[in-house]
Amino acid sequence: MSAPLIWIVFPLLISVLLWFIQSRTKLVLVISLALCTLLALIALLQPIGGIVKIGPTSVELKTTLILLGRSFILENKDRFFLVFINFAAVFWFFGARISAAPTKFIPLSLAIISFLTAALAVEPFLYSAILVEIAVIISLPMLINPGEPIGKGMLRYFIYQSLAMPFILFAGWMLSGSQANPSNSSQMQFAALLLGLGFAFWLAVFPFHVWIPEMASEGHSYVTGFLLSCLPPVYLLIMLKYLNGLIWLKDAAFLAPTLQTVGIVMIVTGGVWAATQKDLKRLFGFAVIIESGFSLICISLQSQAGNQLFYLSLIPHMLSLGVFAYALASLKKHEIDPDLSNLNGLIRTYPVLFISIICSLFSIIGLPLFAGFSLNLGLFAQLTGNVSLIIWIFLGYAGLMLAAFRLLIVLIGYTGKKWAITESLGDLFFLVTGDFVLLLMGIFPSIFIGSIWKIFAPLLTIT
């Protein structure tokens, strides 16, 4: 038995099965939650390449699956991703039913996760772009709902994600060829430019960012939230794989400044546009851009501390975006228009819902007592020698903070209504738990984030 069979083929087959029984929502939910929990636990506890003992029989868990002459390899260093993506799936699937996500959400998401895992496992890794593109194509039916027109954001998402593939494949081919002949510097620089363009399309770097806020403002918020929180980390992990696989690129003098500049541009543009947003859904889109910018700056440090910050930030980022997306989906359920002009004083009627939005925004900004605080502090500690960079990051976060405080002012506006909790039990459970964890991560970072790191660090071989 091989690891790719367990984490790629098996969930893919289950997703096909779930597609046909999607109308039985409870059964689909139970199967998907059980499957993803099991896959995450196996990744957490069982070393890949070792022997699995099931009663009297023992099976070797091989690292490689060979398919049509190409290999899919999942090694021990990939266990972090496997644990992360499967626990993330558990988190997102758990809220799917209570957020009234479409029935096709769970089967298609499971298939998307399988393809994203395959994208990280395929060798040569240059081919990961094709598998990501297939995952993107599979995600499209989730974004269209019967009776609703096809949104421009969704179409732009499809265009930009698709355009990334040719650039990345060509760049990968050129760079792998150049490894053998490093003297051809012009060809390598051209390849690096193509690669940069491809990742810019994927990660929605300015000016290719338009689709993120547009897509966030259309369709079901929980579905777009899942895509917008799962895809960027995978792209960044693929980017890390490229950097580790292509020595010339890793050692290139222009790499760190380029990544830093792109990260800063994402944070600043995201922050500035967030400050001018009146639509909460679009604000969510800009929060995603800011999170990606933060991760890029962590990677640009090219140090153990930078990598550690990047991996550590994945969990609070996913959690804050998940809580935000769930709250937005609940707004739709309660038929509340997410425009600021319609939210005056609504915190009195839906306190938990709006406090959750504020909490997740504060966590993304990195205010004290919230999960993002220790991470931002860690990043600033790494950037102490570069004051201008810190100022730019502050500027971006200030934009998002302005948006958060403006929202807060609108929400607490006096309307004469009395305070009442009108959210459903499901909403209360999901949102309160999410807020509680975000706060605990912020108040006791060494206990929560530190202990998470202690579990995950051995899986990454980063200590």
Place this chain on the structure above:
Amino acid sequence: MDNWFNLIPVLLILAASLAMLVFDEWQRSIVALAILYLGVFILLVQLVPLTLSAVKLITGWAAALILGLNLPKGESTTTEGLFSNRIFKALSLVLIWVLAFLVSKSISSSFQISPEIVFSALAIFGAGLLQLGMKFRPFSIILGILTVFAGFELLYASVETSVLINGLLSAMNLLIALIGSYFAGFNQIEERS
């Protein structure tokens, strides 16, 4: 041009991409897409084994067929049928061809492929990009992405002969066509709204 026979597929490709951009009727666009895949096949067969190029042709035609069977009922709007609009689109495409022609020689030397194949690939890629930029309807976007990928695959086939990768690329084209047919039903809703 060393091989004058290549003029036929190149002209087929240019005519097909022009038709796809200029005409707004879905039926004509689908036929043009099928012709474009034929042109790509004739060029591709000079680079890769016949079986592999046949797979690309069959996949392309299957994609065109899937789209053709589920054409959106909503026809083009009246403004898009204007003569000046068509002239503008055609001129833009000619500009793309000129650009493709200018860069094809330098790329062909580094890829070691004949310039007409590089020119065709870039012309198809450019036409697809133009389609994506000029027509913002779900069905046109599907056609645009398929066109972009057809151009890309023509160039990429010369460097990549892996069965898995070519299989995945073919599967991707078919998936896009399936999504296009899925869009077709929704497109009508959009037209009404």
